[in-house]
Amino acid sequence: MAIVEESVLRRPIADEDAWLAQLAHLANVNRLPSVSVRVLPTAAGLNWAANAPSFNIFEFPAVGTRPPEPTTIYSENMTGAIYLDKPAELAAYHEIWRRLDELALGQEASEDLIGAIIRERVDD
Secondary structure, eight states: OEEEEHHHHHOOOSOHHHHHHHHHHHHHHTTSTTOOEEEEOGGGOSOGGGGSOOOEEEOOOOBTTBOOOOOEEEEEETTEEEEEOSHHHHHHHHHHHHHHHHHSOOHHHHHHHHHHHHHHHHHO
């Protein structure tokens, strides 16, 4: 699952056709059973989770009889990346994710909003 801020989706790039194609791709892959793209609407306002950098939570499956690798938080910044796996770090990012999940539109509403953004640009 991915949660993307609405403002990011509305920010055009120099090649408008490519931008619209990217938005259409997001809406299309959102229909796949293994994909969920959800939008954090601008109407949700500024929230405490907005202070967090973009991040990924990697949870690894067990392979054979080996136990799974530990859950890891991955976050990129301008000069590199960090990997976090301490219990307190994981708890903080899981809480941020929980709050974002509460604020984000559902999968269908997110797809509808992405489609509306595309239509707004095409109708201009």
